[in-house]
Amino acid sequence: MMREDDFSRLELNLGACERNYRYFRSLLQPSTKLLVLVKANAYGHGAVEFASMMQRAGADYLAVAYPVEGLELRQNGISLPIIVLTSGTDFFPEMIERRLEPSIPNLYALEVLCGILREKGISDYPVHIKLDTGMHRLGFMASELPALTSFLKAHPEVRVQSMFSHLCVAEDPSEDEFTRGQFDLFEKMSSGLIREIGYTPLRHILNSAGIERFPEHQYDMVRLGIGIYGISALPGVKLSPAASLKCKILQIKELSEGDTVGYGRWGKAAAGTRIATIPVGYADGIDRHLGRGAASFSLNGHRVPTIGNICMDMCMLDVTGVPAEVGDTVTVFGSDPTVSELADILGTIPYEILASIPRRIERIIVR
DSSP: OOOGGGSOEEEEEHHHHHHHHHHHHHTSOTTOEEEEEOHHHHHTTOHHHHHHHHHHHTOSEEEESSHHHHHHHHHTTOOSOEEETTOTTTTHHHHHHTTOEEEEOSHHHHHHHHHHHHHHTOOSEEEEEEBOSSOOSSSBOGGGHHHHHHHHHHOTTEEEEEEEOOOSSTTOGGGHHHHHHHHHHHHHHHHHHHHHHSSOOEEEOOOHHHHHHOGGGOTTEEEEOGGGGTOOSSTTOOOOOSEEEEEEOOEEEEOOTTOEESGGGOEEOOTTOEEEEESOOGGGTOOGGGTTTTOEEEETTEEEEBOSOOOSSOEEEEOTTSOOOTTOEEEEESSSSOHHHHHHHHTSOHHHHHHTOOTTSEEEEEO
């Protein structure tokens, strides 16, 4: 009978997550709240599983991108406050029912929300006001604040739970002047809003890189994203990879000189070449540019390179000279190789690789 672990799995290391959490917590004042981002299926790690871990670890808030992500968490017993960062307007009734808290980037969204809340007879519903300090993606510009404050004072249906902004280049020391400009603008905009509305919401602007590099701007809360998953903005800081993508060898073949491997016959075998086939491919987030020997994975203490093109559901490894048997475990990424190493090969960022791991890969929590 085939077991679940005969195929691929993403192991979520609870101990690693706890260590990363403690590291970032140690950079903050005890009173500073910590929001953990679990959008995009928790950066590919499994939203429900990861949110459950963060709820146990003591996170104060969670954040998702879309309403459906927040609804999934609520349906699976997650009770922490949840901010929906890209809430739109279509799902406001469902969000209200499930007590999801929308990020508000413009007056239109605020007007729609207040209309629905009025119909339901609800007041003081928590919202999070997004301020644009330089990202120029979503959020209120400084020139729009007078209209915003007038609206907020006239509409008791909502209460500002927090106001926040998004740093563009907190990880890049060469851009620190721009980042400091964002801090200055955020202070000016948020302080002005507080004076006008007459109460003091939470304020937050730091992301993972910001927590490490600018802890003096932690305000009341910080937003921990890629850092909790094991990626640091500082050289020399060794965080623990939260996840390891592992799979088992399905078959091993010994080839003759001149044999070819995979689609397009790009893999060329020398005499005595041994190849192993594993059940992950580009449909599992293994980019095709990692094929043809560009990347190597870990097998029994050895690195083994890819050979030939990455297929949709499988890829082949050159295991010549390496002890290998059917059923042995291959680590695609984790502590060796790291996801950052694969990202460097691809000329991208770790986020993209992690977020590409599909739901068909089982998530397993391990210690």
